[in-house]
Amino acid sequence: MALSRPEVQVRPRPLRTGGPRRVGGLKLGRLLAFAALVALSLMVLYPALWMVSTSLKPDAQVFAYPPRWIPDPVMWGNYAKAWASAPFTRYAVNSLLYAVSVTFGTVLSCSLAAYGFSKLRFPGRDFLFLVMLSTMMIPGLVTMVPQYVLFSKLGWINTYLPLVVPSFFAGAFFTFLLRQYFMGVPNELLEAARMDGANELWIWGRVMLPLTTPALATVAIFTFDGAWNDYVNPLLYLNDERLYTLQVGLASFRSANDTQWQLLMAASVLVLLPVLLIFFVFQKYFIEGASLTGSVKG
């Protein structure tokens, strides 16, 4: 591949005494940027505020024109009503169990695999790693139908097995991500433990994992968020209403309460709240994960 250097044209320019003007320009630019950012933030805040406001409205005010932002009276009862009009507690328990077990499985299996790929030397390692990376190129959609056929032959339809079991088999992307982190841990630390007679499993659990908790947290949070918001897999594999997760339950709640927007929004707020809470508490890890994703270059 041809190597080329980005050319920065070096051209002598007439000396300018417009120092202050330049500063003024920068200031104006900054002001414009600020205004644009505020306007764009409204695109996020406005829908969010509407959601909360609608969820607290009495039936008659939902479509009132001009819209009322502060409902009168404030119907706190909408939340209890929405929650009670479908088995949301059950959905929530299902979602939580699903997300927690997938997170556990992913962190466990990916960190083991990443340890193997980063800190153990064995024949065929690089080849296997390449094989694993190549699976990142297979889009999830391609395996959807055959996987369904496979799992239905195993009699796993209408159970959580097709949703949870695959997570215990390390996914390529997070393995790759953790491997990058693990490679940064100095070998001397592991060698010292090996000299003391520790086995690899002990080193993985007692040396590697404690040293890389931020990376593990990033993987855990993305996995949890992904499972909590997963819509496709529960839709495909769970037919029994008692097995529904919040997402699928919310979607089916809509068909039953099509016009009751205040209830739809109350239910949405309740489903949204845990993820938003997690997001704001662990924001650092989300941002770090997203940044890392970008540095994982083809």
Added chain:
Amino acid sequence: MRVRPARPGTLRRRQTRTAYTFLLVPLLFFLVVRFIPTFLALRLSLFDWNILKEQQPFVGLENYRTLLEDEKFGQALKNTALYTVIGVPLQIALGLILALMLGRIRALRGLYRALYFAPYVTPIVAAAWVWQWLFSPQFGPVNTVLMWLHIPPQAFLTSPHQALATTAGLVVWQNLGFQVVLFLAGLAAIPRSYYEAAEIDGASGGQAFWRITLPLLNPTIVFSVVTGTISYLQLFTQVVNLNFTDQGGPLGSTMTVALYIYQLAFGRYQMGYASAVTVILFVIILAITLLQLKFLTRRYDT
């Protein structure tokens, strides 16, 4: 403590054994959950495979022949291409602009970043409802703004001509925060000294952008284009939830290939035919990805 040099031979052998034990499970996964299903899709596509029927006769390339004349597939393919062509450039351009603006601002930076990122973690089902309200023909705020500007209200999601673009808008809105963070990370990696040198040499802000920022962001841009394209080519959840049903919006105008596969496989139980569509989509994704990697990647000596 007695320092005992480990015998390299045994250590190596023990490591190999441990490594394979560690990797056994993931390797099985790649085989069972990734590679085998991909080949299985190829195989299934050669059968008239209906999960409800006893007989699954081999039909050769019949499914592919049917596909050539399937108008619905043609429409789904066209729509999917449109989503990609609208969505990917839009989210990359907006993401870059926002990241550059965020870079100029010090106050409240974290708050903005969090705000843009929030839609990314919002469940799609809930986000889709909010989007429906925003673009509702009767009482949506977007139409209210249009009326202020003396533009007649639009039908948006209920119009076969506008539904696709409105749906693409939702996807862009949800992905934007992630894109911004990607670019912020990319921008942070560019050494400040480059800009200082450019300024000393008298380069304008525009020149610095085209000659320094953009070339050095190339890896981030390539990554965004490739992963963005792959995800748009598989668009499903937003489309289903914006249009209530799995029929793909007014006159099927928002139907995607992924949704069509879902309809065929889980609505009509035609697993064989659905697999044929899957195989075609896989080939398309693979070809586009390889082309993008070949033509977009630039290497710069830094």
